[in-house]
Amino acid sequence: GSSLSWTAAQVMPDIFTPLMVLAFAILVLAPQGAAGLIVPAMVIGLAILVHLSNMPIYAGLCLCVLPLRALRQRVRWRPLLLPFLLGIAGLTAVNAIARGRISPSPYGGTFLLARLIENGPARTTLAHDCPKAGWALCAYRGDLPRTADGFLWRADSPLYRAGGPRRLIDQTDAIVRRTIVEHPAAVLGAAMRDFGLQLMIFSPGSGLRPWYATAWQTIRRDLPQTAYAAYLASRQARGRMAVPPLLAAFVQALAVGGMGLTCGFALYAAAARRLRPEAASLGLFCWIVVLALAGNAAVTGALSGPHARYQSRMVWLTVLAGWLVLRQIQAGCRSRPTSNTT
Known part of the structure; x- marks a missing residue:
């Protein structure tokens, strides 16, 4: 019912972006000992290594939670910065070996x-x-x-x-x-327009079209003839991997509903003076999801251009957060005291 299955099933590194956000939330919301930090740190480092956009998105998340040190939450920075530095180091090393340029982003x-x-x-x-x-x-x-x-x-x-x-x-x-x-004004104006457009466009299975003029030609030029023949016989090359319109509309509606619940609870948690610990943690998680969606749109929309695939890799997090918000509301209703009249 969300874009998660479509994102995870494609042979693309897109799935690591939302997993990086979840790993970041674990480090912020559930501080653990050294052993418990290993897996989230590995996920973050790998995410930065496999897709260049994850580096600025993660940096933006770290900068946005910095003010929490002065508020009710206290964030430990070493567990957040260490995987970031390791990811950059790994990305730089790969480019130095493969491209001969010491840079995390040589091109x-x-x-x-x-x-x-x-x-x-x-x-x-x-x-x-x-x-x-x-x-x-x-x-x-x-x-x-x-x-x-x-x-x-x-x-x-x-x-x-x-x-x-x-x-x-x-x-x-x-x-x-x-x-x-x-042309600074024109560049900034176009970047803001692309950011706004990227925030709004998402669709499951985007990117599964045949790609006649791009991937098709590269496969024919660089890979063995058997691989090219296999690609021609694939459902993608024959244009038979389109998502049914009704399913696409359902996934989009579910994501929009999740966005509403996520943003609403984030604002409620920010305005409330006193919250139970679990509600406060959920409010911060909702803010992390909102910030991640905005950061993803800013980085991918402004630098690569608005594509439905970019935001689709992230919007399933709003479905997850919205589901957690509904569970929190349900738990609050059950625990609310009732009065009986006789």
Whole structure:
């Protein structure tokens, strides 16, 4: 009944983002001894290692719970920071070995350039500074794809015709810097628009379309012929993996209901002066879920562009939190004293 099963079933690292949020909540809400911290810390470190977006999302969660030290909750920071540092170290080591660049995100500028091209500011920069800037992409400024996905993943994209991400990384970083400096208002406005749109769009099973112009071409070019034949025979390649509309509508409605319960209880817990310990913990968990949804939308929407898959990987947490809120309400009703009249 939620997007969890669709997220977990895809051969993608998306499932680690909500698991990272749950591990973070465990470290904040259920402080344990050293042995009890191992599994949550491993989940967080692995999540940061397998998907670049998890690093800023986790950093944002840590920064948002910092004020709790001055309030009723007291947060231990070492258990929160250690897996974060280990994840960054692992990500940097992998890139140093595989790419020869000591950085947790050696090609982050390429993704940001793709976003700026789709939104328009980078096109303006290329039109103004080319050809005198000497960038390889200047030769293709009139042939840039309309979307960021087209720039990043199409086999015939100017990105690859001009030399590929590795060879162009210094130039792409330079274009991004020039665009941000010269058009800050346009860049910020587009980022805020993408953030708002990413908050609202989610759908189970998104991303399971055939991908004719991107993955299809890469599989044919880089993998054995047997693998390409197997892909052509798959349900995904034949366009037979679409989610039934009625099921998609049910999952979306359930997520929206969960969001309402989660946000409502989070606000109630923040306004209430006195709460039972379990209710206070649930209120903080609801805030963590709300902050994680906002952080996920900000990072993925602004940097990669709004995609239903990005928010779908997270919205099942609102179903979980909403269910816990209903259980809390039920428990409160049962424990409320009643009066009998005679």
